[in-house]
Amino acid sequence: MSETFRPVAPNTSAPNVNRKTGRDAGDVLDLLCGRWTSAILDTLANGTRRSNELARALPGSSRKTLTHSLRYLELRGLVERRVYAEVPARVEYSLTPLGHTFAELVRFLGVWAKAHPDELAAALGAKRGAT
Numbered sequence: 001m002s003e004t005f006r007p008v009a010p011n012t013s014a015p016n017v018n019r020k021t022g023r024d025a026g027d028v029l030d031l032l033c034g035r036w037t038s039a040i041l042d043t044l045a046n047g048t049r050r051s052n053e054l055a056r057a058l059p060g061s062s063r064k065t066l067t068h069s070l071r072y073l074e075l076r077g078l079v080e081r082r083v084y085a086e087v088p089a090r091v092e093y094s095l096t097p098l099g100h101t102f103a104e105l106v107r108f109l110g111v112w113a114k115a116h117p118d119e120l121a122a123a124l125g126a127k128r129g130a131t
Contacts, residue, residue, distance in 0.1 A: 037069060043058065051091050077096055
């Protein structure tokens with residue numbers, strides 16, 4: 001009989017929960033769930049970009065998806081959006097200080113993944129086979 005994972009409400013007495021905010025590691029990992037999050041953070045870590053520059057740097061992302069992802073990251077304080085009162089309108093995106101630190105964590109995860117390709121392939125293969 002296989003067990004099914006059932007998410008539970010955050011337990012503020014758990015050791016990985018910040019007692020002041022009630023936030024835990026799961027909340028942080030939720031920031032990574034977007035398909036384009038790591039690519040956006042990596043691109044913006046190299047400097048401010050206009051929306052068209054981001055779209056060119058992320059081939060395969062639709063304009064709608066890119067806009068949604070950028071707004072999600074902006075609402076969470078990782079990306080800053082600047083709109084200039086010009087014709088045509090100019091919009092630039094950059095990482096906030098918090099975004100820069102988060103981008104470093106994402107970069108570290110990428111390094112870790114490259115160091116463990118066989119283990120990850122086996123784990124992901126086992127997961128796909130179980131579902």
